[in-house]
Amino acid sequence: MPLVSAVPDRPLVPDWLAAPKDANALAAGVWPASAHRDDQGVLEVAGVSVAQLRDTYGTPLYVIDEDAVRARAREVRRAFDAAAARHGTRARVYYAGKAFLSTEVVRWVTGEGLAVDVATAGELAVALAAGADPARIGLHGNNKSVAELTQAVEIGIGSVVLDSPIELERLAAIAERRGAVQSVSVRVNSGVHAETHDFLATAHEDQKFGFALTDAAAAVARIRELPSLRFVGLHCHIGSQIFGTAGFEESAGRLVELHAELLAGGEIPVLNLGGGFGIAYTSADTPTPIEQLADGIVDAVARECDVRGIPMPNLAFEPGRTIIGRAGITLYEVGTVKPVQVSDDLTRLYVSVDGGMSDNARPALYGAQYSARVVSRTSSAEPALARVVGRHCESGDIVVDAEYLPADITPGDLVGVPATGAYCYSLASNYNFVPRPPVIAVRGGAARVIVRGETIDDLLARDAGVSTEELA
Numbered sequence: 245m246p247l248v249s250a251v252p253d254r255p256l257v258p259d260w261l262a263a264p265k266d267a268n269a270l271a272a273g274v275w276p277a278s279a280h281r282d283d284q285g286v287l288e289v290a291g292v293s294v295a296q297l298r299d300t301y302g303t304p305l306y307v308i309d310e311d312a313v314r315a316r317a318r319e320v321r322r323a324f325d326a327a328a329a330r331h332g333t334r335a336r337v338y339y340a341g342k343a344f345l346s347t348e349v350v351r352w353v354t355g356e357g358l359a360v361d362v363a364t365a366g367e368l369a370v371a372l373a374a375g376a377d378p379a380r381i382g383l384h385g386n387n388k389s390v391a392e393l394t395q396a397v398e399i400g401i402g403s404v405v406l407d408s409p410i411e412l413e414r415l416a417a418i419a420e421r422r423g424a425v426q427s428v429s430v431r432v433n434s435g436v437h438a439e440t441h442d443f444l445a446t447a448h449e450d451q452k453f454g455f456a457l458t459d460a461a462a463a464v465a466r467i468r469e470l471p472s473l474r475f476v477g478l479h480c481h482i483g484s485q486i487f488g489t490a491g492f493e494e495s496a497g498r499l500v501e502l503h504a505e506l507l508a509g510g511e512i513p514v515l516n517l518g519g520g521f522g523i524a525y526t527s528a529d530t531p532t533p534i535e536q537l538a539d540g541i542v543d544a545v546a547r548e549c550d551v552r553g554i555p556m557p558n559l560a561f562e563p564g565r566t567i568i569g570r571a572g573i574t575l576y577e578v579g580t581v582k583p584v585q586v587s588d589d590l591t592r593l594y595v596s597v598d599g600g601m602s603d604n605a606r607p608a609l610y611g612a613q614y615s616a617r618v619v620s621r622t623s624s625a626e627p628a629l630a631r632v633v634g635r636h637c638e639s640g641d642i643v644v645d646a647e648y649l650p651a652d653i654t655p656g657d658l659v660g661v662p663a664t665g666a667y668c669y670s671l672a673s674n675y676n677f678v679p680r681p682p683v684i685a686v687r688g689g690a691a692r693v694i695v696r697g698e699t700i701d702d703l704l705a706r707d708a709g710v711s712t713e714e715l716a
């Protein structure tokens with residue numbers, strides 16, 4: 245572990261972070277739209293007070309605004325529908341389940357007209373338990389097991405996204421033995437890799453997913469030879485937390501060129517451009533509105549099709565984060581507050597909360613930035629530079645790397661971290677044998693458990709050396 249800062253190569257205070265005029269204010273576009281403070285200054289989400297949530301469920305706690313997820317799912321679907329309709333075609337939106345998966349959430353998004361993407365038997369089990377239509381499920385992954393591929397064929401899954409020549413042959417054999425014809429798409433490594441503001445376009449991208457652009461045509465030719473497989477189209481996914489359309493447009497150009505060549509060998513109903521649309525984690529993030537993204541990407545595909553004189557295919561997209569990210573917040577209770585002198589003229593308040601990298605791995609995993617507020621009260625104290633840290637035995641166990649919080653923040657205060665709906669619960673672990681928190685859905689002033697919290701007994705139950713009597 246580095247000696248000076250837990251996060252190397254970063255200034256002590258990030259340049260985008262300014263001391264706020266009001267350290268109680270909730271940044272627009274970061275918190276759920278329903279979030280506001282009541283007369284006492286306590287945060288309410290979807291009409292439910294966080295003080296009441298703490299009293300009922302304890303902390304740490306994942307809270308999800310159901311209507312926010314539903315509204316966003318509708319908004320995203322309508323944006324792509326409208327953009328596609330302007331070019332006389334259709335768009336299907338798959339919810340990328342890995343962002344956050346539970347049966348409730350699957351029901352919300354499928355209820356709003358989305359299809360679902362899964363990548364493992366476990367994710368598939370959740371989607372099926374929620375009653376998702378197998379014909380509207382896509383199966384991804386670079387190393388799907390024989391058992392997973394077999395189950396996919398047997399339940400009549402909508403499409404399997406092929407990732408390698410070995411998998412292509414494996415799936416063909418499985419489908420043939422069952423007398424089935426499985427629809428497949430081919431994941432192409434477009435050489436475009438995007439991350440937030442920048443994208444990189446290379447001839448050969450050095451990563452594990454998909455077929456190289458130069459190998460995809462041979463894979464498609466092979467699929468077309470095999471009676472047990474039906475080629476439905478090309479797929480690519482260029483990254484995650486992407487702002488702007490440039491990366492998508494570059495990648496769409498490369499994909500449409502290949503799509504046009506492959507049309508010579510037969511029809512291709514769909515072009516799938518993946519997900520990756522960014523959200524705001526802090527007030528410094530300014531994601532592109534979804535209508536603008538949808539129009540920009542779909543217009544780019546239309547231009548590329550026009551140039552080549554080919555018809556517009558149906559389109560598919562796979563957003564995860566942008567559907568559920570902003571709808572979720574995490575509540576923690578402050579346990580200790582410790583000023584640490586980090587340079588001659590800078591003191592940082594280390595605020596330790598009762599969760600950490602076990603409920604939000606993203607800061608430790610990717611250096612992800614979040615924001616935070618004291619949500620159990622307002623304060624008129626001066627804003628102080630703070631770092632919200634977890635309770636785990638790692639100095640990289642950071643929840644919010646840099647934020648201004650009221651200088652009088654104290655044990656017992658509740659801290660809320662917004663924009664934790666995606667890739668927090670799904671990446672949670674039991675590090676240090678900390679039980680994973682429950683997930684609470686809030687809607688119209690009511691709260692309910694959609695995933696119960698783990699108990700110490702849950703953790704002991706898998707240890708073969710613990711007798712069942714001890715657990716009872």
Ligand SMILES: *Cc1c(COP(=O)(O)O)cnc(C)c1O
Nearest residue numbers: 340481484519520562563564565
């Ligand atoms: C993760 C993933 C997505 C969703 O990415 P988001 O950034 O959450 O929108 C879509 N498609 C594929 C293939 C993925 O792996």
